[in-house]
Amino acid sequence: MGRTPQPAALKLLKGRSDGRDSGGRPVNPGPAFKRVPPEPPEWLTDEARAEWDRVVPGLTRLDLLKPEDRAALAAYCETWAVFVEATSTVRRDGLTIEAAQGTLPHPAVAIARNAGRELRTWAGHFGLTPSTEQALAKGADDGSEDDNPFA
Known part of the structure; x- marks a missing residue:
């Protein structure tokens, strides 16, 4: 089963440089979701x-x-x-x-x-x-x- 893949944002946050993960590999940023917090359910x-x-x-x-x-x-x-x-x-x-x-x-x-x-x-x-x-x-x-x- 293996590890759950990390979201691109997490990979980039700990990456070595812009656009690269901690191993120096390019990170596919994935879809361009609107980055705003969700509203909490009532x-x-x-x-x-x-x-x-x-x-x-x-x-x-x-x-x-x-x-x-x-x-x-x-x-x-x-x-x-x-x-x-x-x-x-x-x-x-x-x-x-x-x-x-x-x-x-x-x-x-x-x-x-x-x-x-x-x-x-x-x-x-x-x-x-x-x-x-x-x-x-x-x-x-x-x-x-x-x-x-x-x-």
């Missing part, structure tokens, strides 16, 4: 809307958002809201519950774990994880390396 939960309001300004400054990203960004934000709610439930109720079968893991533990996995996937698409944020660091490469794409 149905976002309060926590999801707070996350939307937190991440959209930074992504907008980097010209990474377009109106067509609305669904993916909403899914990321709602996944965050599920993660927060499940984590809060575990903190309040504990990691286990007592049932007729004995002590069992609290169902919110699995919900938080699954939401965390999904959150990392969605966040990676927007460069919002520690491992993908380097793609957002414009100018992180000082250009002192030679043109060897394997360096």
Whole structure:
């Protein structure tokens, strides 16, 4: 299956020079979408809307958002809201519950774990994880390396 391809904007942000990726290869800029942030859906939960309001300004400054990203960004934000709610439930109720079968893991533990996995996937698409944020660091490469794409 392999890695999910990065959008051209992310490749260019960490590239060695104008129009080239970090390996010095030319980057196809792709279609010329209008780079403006999408409007948030009205149905976002309060926590999801707070996350939307937190991440959209930074992504907008980097010209990474377009109106067509609305669904993916909403899914990321709602996944965050599920993660927060499940984590809060575990903190309040504990990691286990007592049932007729004995002590069992609290169902919110699995919900938080699954939401965390999904959150990392969605966040990676927007460069919002520690491992993908380097793609957002414009100018992180000082250009002192030679043109060897394997360096």
